[in-house]
Amino acid sequence: MTRFLLTPLSVAMLAGFGVNAVASENQEPLETISVLGNSEALHKLPGSAHLVSAEELEQFEFVDINRMMRAVPGVYLREEDGYGLRPNIGIRGADGGRSGKISLMEDGVLVAPAPYSAPEAYYFPTAGRLHSIEVLKGPGTLKYGPFTVGGAVNMISTPIPNETTGKVQLEAGEFGENRLHTYFGGTTDTTGWLVETHQQQADGFRKIDRAGSADIAKEDYLLKGRLNSAEGAAFAQQLDVKLQYSEEESGMSYLGLTDADFAADPNRRYGISALDEMRNRHSTLQLNHSIALSDDFSLNTQAYYNKFKRDWFKVSLGELLADANMGDADAQAILDGAMDAEFGIKHNNRNYVSRGVQVSANWQLQTGTVQHDLEIGVRRHWDEVDRFQPVENYRQINGELVYQDTTDPSSSNNRIEDATANSLFVYDQIQLGEKLALTASLRYEDVETAQQRYNDVDRREKGSSRSNSVNEWLPGLGATYAVSNAVTLLAGVHRGFAPPGGGSSEGEAGDLSTNYEWGARFDNGDLRAELIAFYSDYENAVQNCSVAVPCANGEDSGNYALGESDIRGVEALVATEWSIANGWLIPLSASYTWTEAEISRSNFDGSLQKGDNFAYLPENVFAITTGIDSGAAWRINVTAAYQDEMCVNNLCNRGTSDKFDVTESLWVMDAAAHYEFSDDLAGYLKVDNLLDEQAIINRAPDGARANRPRTASVGITYQF
Numbered sequence: 103m104t105r106f107l108l109t110p111l112s113v114a115m116l117a118g119f120g121v122n123a124v125a126s127e128n129q130e131p132l133e134t135i136s137v138l139g140n141s142e143a144l145h146k147l148p149g150s151a152h153l154v155s156a157e158e159l160e161q162f163e164f165v166d167i168n169r170m171m172r173a174v175p176g177v178y179l180r181e182e183d184g185y186g187l188r189p190n191i192g193i194r195g196a197d198g199g200r201s202g203k204i205s206l207m208e209d210g211v212l213v214a215p216a217p218y219s220a221p222e223a224y225y226f227p228t229a230g231r232l233h234s235i236e237v238l239k240g241p242g243t244l245k246y247g248p249f250t251v252g253g254a255v256n257m258i259s260t261p262i263p264n265e266t267t268g269k270v271q272l273e274a275g276e277f278g279e280n281r282l283h284t285y286f287g288g289t290t291d292t293t294g295w296l297v298e299t300h301q302q303q304a305d306g307f308r309k310i311d312r313a314g315s316a317d318i319a320k321e322d323y324l325l326k327g328r329l330n331s332a333e334g335a336a337f338a339q340q341l342d343v344k345l346q347y348s349e350e351e352s353g354m355s356y357l358g359l360t361d362a363d364f365a366a367d368p369n370r371r372y373g374i375s376a377l378d379e380m381r382n383r384h385s386t387l388q389l390n391h392s393i394a395l396s397d398d399f400s401l402n403t404q405a406y407y408n409k410f411k412r413d414w415f416k417v418s419l420g421e422l423l424a425d426a427n428m429g430d431a432d433a434q435a436i437l438d439g440a441m442d443a444e445f446g447i448k449h450n451n452r453n454y455v456s457r458g459v460q461v462s463a464n465w466q467l468q469t470g471t472v473q474h475d476l477e478i479g480v481r482r483h484w485d486e487v488d489r490f491q492p493v494e495n496y497r498q499i500n501g502e503l504v505y506q507d508t509t510d511p512s513s514s515n516n517r518i519e520d521a522t523a524n525s526l527f528v529y530d531q532i533q534l535g536e537k538l539a540l541t542a543s544l545r546y547e548d549v550e551t552a553q554q555r556y557n558d559v560d561r562r563e564k565g566s567s568r569s570n571s572v573n574e575w576l577p578g579l580g581a582t583y584a585v586s587n588a589v590t591l592l593a594g595v596h597r598g599f600a601p602p603g604g605g606s607s608e609g610e611a612g613d614l615s616t617n618y619e620w621g622a623r624f625d626n627g628d629l630r631a632e633l634i635a636f637y638s639d640y641e642n643a644v645q646n647c648s649v650a651v652p653c654a655n656g657e658d659s660g661n662y663a664l665g666e667s668d669i670r671g672v673e674a675l676v677a678t679e680w681s682i683a684n685g686w687l688i689p690l691s692a693s694y695t696w697t698e699a700e701i702s703r704s705n706f707d708g709s710l711q712k713g714d715n716f717a718y719l720p721e722n723v724f725a726i727t728t729g730i731d732s733g734a735a736w737r738i739n740v741t742a743a744y745q746d747e748m749c750v751n752n753l754c755n756r757g758t759s760d761k762f763d764v765t766e767s768l769w770v771m772d773a774a775a776h777y778e779f780s781d782d783l784a785g786y787l788k789v790d791n792l793l794d795e796q797a798i799i800n801r802a803p804d805g806a807r808a809n810r811p812r813t814a815s816v817g818i819t820y821q822f
Contacts, residue, residue, distance in 0.1 A: 147242070147582065147592075148240060148241050148242060148531075148539075148540075148541035148580025148581065148582055148592060148594050149238070149239055149240020149241055149242045149243075149580060149592065149594050149619060150175070150176060150238075150239045150240055150619065150621075150632070150634050150673060151236070151237065151238045151239070151240075151242065152174050152175070152236070152237045152675075153234060153235070153236055153237075154170055154171065154173075154174065154234060154235040154236075154237075155234050156233050156234050159232070159233075159234065159235075161727075161729070161737075161739040161774060162739060162741065162772055162774045162788060163273070163774060163786060163788050163815075163817060164229070164230075164772075164790075165185070165186070165229055165230035165281065165302065166184075166185055166186035166229060166790075166810075167186040167189050167191075167226065167229040167235075168181055168186045168189055169186070169772065169790070170229060170232075170235060171191065171235060171237070171255075172723075172725050172743045173691065173693050173725040173727060173741070173743070174237050174693065175632075175634075175673035175674060175675050175693040175694065175695045176193055176194050176237075176239055176253070176634075176636070176671070176673045176695055177191065177192070177193055177237060177253075177695070177723075178191070178192040178193070178198050178695075178697075178718075178719060178720060178723060178745075179191060179192075179198070179745075180192075180198055180199075180718055180748075180799070180800055181799045181800060181807075181809050181810075182650075182800055182807065183352075183354050184307060184308075184808075184809060184810035185304070185318060185810070186226070186229055187226065187318075187320075187350070187352060187354065187380075188200065188223070188224055188226060188650075189201060189223075189226055190650075190651075190718075191204060191206070191255065192204070192252065192718075192719070193237070193239060193252035193253035193255075194239060194252045194253060194617075194636055194638060194669065194671065194697075195252070195638060195669030195671065195697055195699045195716065195719060196249075196251045196252025196253075196600070196613075197643075197645055197646070197651075197716075197718075198718060198719075199222065199645075199646065199648065199650065199651030199718070199802075200221075200222030200223050200224065200646075200648060200650055200651065201214070201222070201223040201226075201255075202214070202221040202222040202223065202646045202648075203221075203249055203251060203252055203600050203613070203646075204249050204252050204253055204254060204255055205243065205246040205247060205248065205249045205250070205253070205254035205255070206223055206254075206255050207246070207254065207255065207256040207257065208227050208256070208257045208258075208259060208386075209256075209257075209258065209259055209344065209388065210256060210404065211386075211388055211404070211406045211408070212456065212458075212483075213225070213226075213227060213257070213408070214456075215408070215410040215452075215454030215456065215485075215487065216454045216455070216456055216485035216486060216487045216519075216521070216604070217248070217456065217483075217485060218248065218483065218485050218521035218522075218523050218549055218551065218601050218603075218604070219485050219486060219487055219519045219520050219521035219551055219603060219604030220454065220485075220487040220519060220603065220604055221249070221600075221601070221603060221646060222646055222648050222650070222651075224382075224410075224412060224414075224452075225382065225384050225410045225412070225454075227257050227259075228300050228302070228320060228322040228348060230281060230283055230300050230302060231259065231260060231283060231298060231300040231322055231324065232257050232258065232259065233258045233259060233260050233261060234257075234258045235255065235256070235257050235258070236254075236255070236256040236257075236258065237253060237254070237255050238253055238254045238255075238256070239252070239253035239254075239619070239636075240253075240580065240594045240596065240617075240619050241541060241543050241578035241579065241580040241594040241595070241596040242254075242541075242543075242580075243596070244527060244529065244543040244544070244545040244576055244578045244596055244597075245477065245479070245527050245529050245543065245545075247525055247527065247545055247547060247576075247599075248523065248525065248547050248549070248599065248600065248601050249599075249600045249601075250545070250576060250596065250597070250598050250599050250600075250617075251598035251599065251600050251613045251615050251617070251638065251640075252598075259324060259326075259344070259346075260285055260296060260298050260324065261296075262287050262288075262289060262294040262295065262296045262326055262328055263287050263288060263289065263296070264289050265288060265289060266287070266288030266289075267286075267287070267288065267821065267822065268284070268285060268286035268287070268821070268822050269283075269284060269285055269286075269819065269820070269821045269822075270282075270283075270284045270819070270820045270822075271283040271284065271817060271818070271819045271820075272817060272818050273815055273816070273817035273818075274815065274816060274817070275813055275814055275815025275816065276812075276813045276814050276815070277304055277305050277306060277307045277315075277813060278303070278304050278305030278306075278315075278317070279302075279303070279304040279305075279813065279815060280302075280303050280304075281300075281301065281302050281303075281817075282299070282300070282301040283298075283299075283300045283301075284298070284299060285297065285298035285299075285324075286298075287326070289328075291332065291333070292329060292330055292331070292332050293327075293328060293329055293330075294326075294327070294328035294330075295326060295327050295328070296324070296325070296326040297324070297325055298323070298324040298325075299321070299322065299323050299324070300320075300321070300322045301320075301321050301322075302318065302319075302320045302321075303317070303318060303319050303320075304317065304318040305317050306318055306353060307369050307810060307811055307813070308369050308370070308371045309369060309370060309371065310353075310371045310372075310373055310375065310376050311370070311371070311372055311373035311376075311438070311439060311501075312373040312376070312439060312501055312502075313373055313376035315353075316352070316353035316354065316355070316371060317352070317353050318350075318351075318352040318353070318354075319350070319351045319352065320348065320349070320350040320351075320352070321348065321349050322346070322347075322348040323346065323347045323348070324344070324345070324346050325344070325345040325346075326342065326343065326344050326345075327342070327343045328340065328341065328342050328343070329341045337393050337394060337395060338393070338394040339391070339392065339393045339394075340390075340391070340392045340393075341389070341390070341391050342388075342389070342390040342391075343388070343389055343390075344386065344387070344388040344389075344390075345385075345386065345387060345388075346384070346385065346386040346388075347383075347384070347385045347386075348383070348384045348385075349382070349383050349384075350380060350381065350382050350383075351379065351380070351381050352379065352380045353378060353379050353380075354378065354379070354380045354414075354416075355371065355375040355378035355416055355417070356378075356416050356417075356418065356649065356650065356803050356804050357371070357372060357374070357375040357378070357416075357417060357418075357419055357423070357804045357805060358423070358800070358801065358804055358805025358806045358807040359371075359372075359423075359805050359806050359807070360423060360426045360427045360434070360437070360805065360806070361427060361761065361762065361798070361806055362427075363437075364798060364806040364808065368796045368806075368808035368811075369796075369808065369811060372437045372438070372439070373439045373501060373503075374417060374419065374436065374437060374439065374443075374445070374498055374503070375416070375417050375419075376503060377415065377417075377447060377496075377503060378415060378416040378417060378447070379414075379415050379416075380412065380413075380414045380415075380416075381412065381413050381414075381415075382410065382411060382412035382413075382414075383410070383411050383412075384408070384409070384410045384411075385408070385409050385410075386406070386407070386408050386409075387406065387407045388404070388405070388406045388407075389404065389405045389406070390402070390403070390404050391403045391404075398465060398466045398467060399463070399464070399465050399466075400463070400464050401461070401462075401463050402461065402462045402463070402464070403459070403460075403461045404459070404460050404461075405457075405458070405459045406456075406457065406458055406459075407455075407456075407457045408454075408455070408456045408457070409453075409454070409455050410453075410454040410455075411452075411453050411454070412450070412451070412452055412454075413449050413450065413451040413452075414450040415447055415448070415449055415450070415494075416447065416448065416450065417445060417446075417447045417448075418448065418649065418803070418804065419437075419445065419804060420803055420804040420805070422436060422437065423437065423804055423805045424762075427762055427805075436498065439498065439500075439501030440501070441498075442497065442498055442499050442500070443497070443498045444495065444496070444497050444498075444506070445495075445496060445497075445498070446493040446494065446495050446496070446509065447493065447494050447496060448491055448492075448493045448494075448515070449491050449492050449493070449494070450491055450649070451489070451490055451491050451492075452487055452488065452489050452490075452491075453487070453488040454485070454486070454487050454488075455485060455486050456483070456484070456485035456486075457483075457484055457485070458481055458482055458483035458484065459481070459482050460479060460480065460481035460482075460483075460525075461479065461480055461481075462477060462478065462479035462480075463477070463478050463479070464476070464477050465477075465478075471535075472532060472533065472534060473532070473533040474530055474531070474532055474533075475530070475531040475533075476528075476529070476530045476531075477527070477528070477529040477530075478526075478527070478528050478529075479525075479526070479527045479529075480524075480525065480526050481523070481524070481525040481526075482523075482524055483521075483522070483523045483524075483525070484520070484521070484522050484523075485520065485521055486518065486519065486520040486521075487518070487519050487520075487604065488517075488518045489511075489515060489516065489517050489518070489519075490511060490515070490516055490559075491511045491515035491516070492508050492509060492510055492511050492515075493508065493509045493511070494507075494508050494509075495507050495508065495509060510559050511559070513555040513556060513557050513565040513566065514555065514659060516555065516556045516557075516559070516561070517553060517554060517555040517556065517565075518553070518554050519551065519552065519553045519554075519603075519604025519605060520551070520552055520604060521549060521550065521551045521552075521601070521604055522549070522550045523547065523548065523549045523550075523601075524546075524547075524548045525545065525546065525547055525548075526545065526546040527543065527544065527545045527546075528542075528543065528544045528545075529541070529542075529543045529544075530542045530543070536584070537583055537584045537585075538581070538582075538583050538584075539581070539582045539583075540579070540580070540581050541578075541579070541580040541581070541582075541594075542578075542579055543577070543578040543579070543580075543596065544575065544576070544577050544578070545575075545576040545577075545578075545597075546573070546574070546575055546576070547572070547573065547574050547576065547599060547601070548572075548573040549571070549572045549573070549601045550569070550570070550571050550572075551569065551570045551571075551572075551601075551602070551603065551604045551605075551606060552567070552568070552569040552570075552604070553567060553568050553569070553604055553605050554567045555567065568605070568606070568607045568608070569608060570602065570606040570607060570608050570609070570610055571608070572601060572602065572610075572611060572612060574597070574599050574611075574614070575597075576596065576597040576598075576599050577596065577597055578594065578595065578596030578597065579594065579595055579596070580592070580593065580594035580595075580596075581593050581594070587626075588624055588625055588626040589622060589623070589624055590622065590623045590624075591621075591622050592619075592620065592621055592622065592623065592634070593618075593619065593620040593621075594618070594619050594620075595616065595617065595618050595619075596616075596617050597614075597615070597616060597617075598613065598614065598615035598616065598617045598638060598640075599612060599613060599614060599615075600612050600613035600644070602644055602661055603646055603660070603661055605659055605660040605661065606660070606661060610644075610661070610663075611642060612642075612644055613640065613642060613643055613644050614640065614641045614642050615638045615639060615640040615641065615643075616638070616639045616641075617636070617637070617638045617639075618636065618637045618638075618639075619634055619635065619636040619637075620634070620635055621633050621634030621635055621673075622634075628678060628679075629676070629677075629678045630675075630676070630677045630678070631674075631675065631676045631677075632673070632674065632675040632676075633672070633673070633674050633675075634672070634673045634674075635670075635671070635672050635673075636669075636670070636671050636672075636673070637668075637669070637670045637671075638667075638668070638669040638670075639668060640664075640666060640667040640668070640669070640702075641666060642663060642664075642665065642666070643663075643664040643665065643666075643667040644661050644662065644663055644664065645661060645662045645663075645664055646661050647659050647660050647661055647662055649803060650802060650803060651718075651802055651803070652802070652803055654709060654710060654717075654751065654752050655707075655709065658803075663705055663706055664701060664705055664710060664752070665701055665702075665703055665704060665705030665706065665710060666701070666702045666703035667699065667700065667701050667702055667716070668699065668700060668702045669697065669698070669699040669716075670697070670698050670699075671695060671696050671697035671698065672694075672695070672696045673693075673694070673695050674693065674694045674695075675691070675692070675693045675694075676691065676692050676693075677689075677690070677691035677692075678690055678691075684733070685732075685733035685734070686730060686731065686732055686733055687730070687731040687733060688728065688729070688730055688731075689727070689728060689729055689731070689739075690726075690727070690728045691726070691727050691728075692724070692725065692726040692727075693724070693725050693726075694722075694723070694724045694725075695722070695723040695724075696721065696722055697719060697720070697721060697723075698721065699715065699716040699719055700712075700713055700714060700715055700716070700755065701713065701714040701715075701752070710752055711756075713755055713756075714752045714753060714755055714756070715749055715752060715753075715754050715755045716749075716752065717748075717749055717750055717751050717752055718748050718749070718750065718765075718802070719748060719749075720745050720746035720747070720748050721746045722744070722745075722746045723743075723744070723745050723746070724743070724744040725741065725742070725743040725744070726741065726742050726743075727739065727740070727741040727742075728740055728741075734778075735777055735778045735779075736775070736776060736777045736778070737775070737776050738773070738774070738775045738776075739773065739774050739775075740771065740772070740773045740792075741771070741772050741773075742769060742770070742771040742772075743769070743770050743771075744767070744768070744769050745767065745768055745799075746767050747764050747765050747766055747767045748764065748765045749763060749764055750762075750763055750764065750765065750801045750802060751763055762801070765797070765798050765799055765800060765801060766797035766798045766799070767797070768795060768797040768799060768809065769793075769795060770791050770793075770795060770809065771791070771792045771793050771795075772788070772789065772790050772791065772792060773788065773789050773792050774786060774787070774788035774789070775787050775788075782820060782821050782822060783818070783819070783820050784818070784819045785816070785817065785818045785819075786816070786817050786818075786819075787814070787815075787816050788814070788815050788816075788817070789812065789813070789814045789815075790810060790812070790813045790815075791809065791810055791811060791812045791813065792812065793812070794811055794812035796808040796809055796811055797809065
């Protein structure tokens with residue numbers, strides 16, 4: 103079940119940048135973790151926050167981030183490849199395309215390859231190695247930034263164990279799936295370490311005409327080290343080092359199916375996309391230092407360097423597929439391989455770098471009878487994306503793909519974009535007596551971006567260029583009132599912002615909104631519930647244009663202003679656990695999100711009108727999880743999730759749309775059974791999409807695509 107996320111005072115930096123404060127002499131060393139169970143901290147939390155815990159992730163042994171997060175209220179997930187390799191996560195109506203409108207982090211560090219200049223997250227941490235996932239909405243997002251229009255997602259990697267221990271997990275399943283996840287680590291009085299790897303392979307469930315299947319191979323390695331001061335030192339200090347490296351080769355494509363072909367076989371893929379493949383490498387260096395200068399004051403510093411290189415070699419045939427959908431026999435024959443044709447396959451070749459330093463101070467003080475938990479943080483960040491994207495030309499001859507020649511990249515595919523950002527936040531939790539708590543926050547973002555295009559492959563002749571400068575003050579205020587030990591009322595308002603990206607021109611401001619929320623929490627120890635309403639008033643909503651999610655004007659780079667917009671919704675969550683005879687337990691949790699969004703004023707060029715809807719935003723999302731736990735050797739868990747159909751463009755409300763403008767609604771059920779053979783050895787059987795229900799869950803950018811079919815897997819876990 104999804105639980106509330108608490109951020110205790112002793113781990114102040116988790117709430118700010120993800121670096122923990124130093125533990126006292128009587129505490130175990132801490133990494134970037136969340137601690138549950140502090141009711142006082144819960145009552146003061148000025149917004150909606152949830153933790154998907156390690157125990158919850160173990161219930162279903164998911165390796166797909168979409169499945170891991172779908173029970174979190176206020177979150178929308180648009181599947182694409184069936185494995186969650188490049189997810190599309192939206193929060194409270196903020197555009198979910200490539201998760202480009204949320205503050206996406208791992209261990210407190212922005213994880214998008216270039217979060218300011220190219221925020222679309224074509225890299226995503228390997229979900230199968232994650233320890234837990236935090237989701238934060240409301241005024242608290244001002245501590246994370248820069249994306250405060252929707253929310254923040256912080257993924258927690260495996261922590262260094264507090265004793266020498268390890269784990270080996272092996273899994274095999276249908277469609278050639280197999281997985282290895284193992285780690286080993288330990289702790290002494292002044293040191294700690296961890297080594298970890300996650301290996302994932304699959305043949306894939308989509309069968310390519312005349313070419314087999316779309317396979318996947320991904321490997322991920324993680325190394326952590328820690329030094330902390332000895333007992334009795336003048337100041338308690340801790341230094342953490344994290345190194346990460348991953349590689350991926352996957353036969354992923356943007357080409358979907360016509361609706362007729364989807365109805366015949368949703369797992370088919372056209373042979374004209376047989377050469378499509380993603381190759382990428384990612385590396386991270388992260389340094390965290392914490393020092394407690396007194397019982398009330400701590401200082402935390404974090405430096406990071408991320409590098410990501412990718413080449414997604416893929417065909418783009420959206421117009422051909424649209425023609426086939428409209429009954430064009432020649433277009434269908436080309437897709438089927440029955441007619442010869444010439445086409446290009448682009449090397450979507452990009453290099454990303456991001457680096458930065460962030461420092462935060464936490465000071466607990468009292469002014470009269472008022473208690474303050476004050477945090478102040480600054481960050482200096484720089485990132486860059488370098489695109490060099492030639493096109494290989496092919497001819498389809500009797501269904502075979504024959505190479506012709508290579509076309510040098512145009513200036514739009516031969517460019518560098520970079521961004522420099524300076525950020526500041528001040529966050530004060532103010533306790534005004536036993537029942538009332540206020541949270542005052544202020545964030546400042548100063549962003550400078552630039553783009554340079556080149557007219558030749560040697561980059562000696564510069565083409566067009568553009569630059570932009572944006573600075574915004576983002577205030578926020580939240581309040582909680584403890585009606586009783588079980589009931590807490592909350593309300594908050596904050597300024598939403600999302601930077602416009604490296605391709606923006608001077609004067610483009612990015613997303614700007616005023617976000618409100620109000621609601622109540624209930625927790626009596628046996629039953630937890632939450633009901634929160636939210637409303638976002640956008641002065642300007644901006645869509646990031648990409649090949650994966652083209653803008654309303656058809657562009658696949660830069661951005662596009664949607665204009666003034668309104669988003670409103672309700673989030674609900676309930677969770678409990680029943681104890682029955684012989685120590686058996688029946689957990690039950692359910693979450694629901696209702697959202698309505700529309701353009702409230704025509705945009706600058708009149709292409710979008712008042713009343714037009716948001717693309718890829720479902721009105722209703724629901725999830726329920728239950729099971730039975732014997733309290734001894736075995737347990738069974740079942741989860742079901744529903745998502746409404748979605749409009750794929752902004753025009754569905756006009757009444758002129760057809761079936762190609764919407765996806766399909768879908769119920770999906772997953773199940774898992776675990777059996778513990780001993781304290782160290784356990785086995786499990788899991789079935790994703792138990793009822794084998796498939797639907798059109800995505801049409802962007804080129805045709806209909808289905809969710810993953812029923813997939814059964816068996817696994818074994820040994821801990822030592």
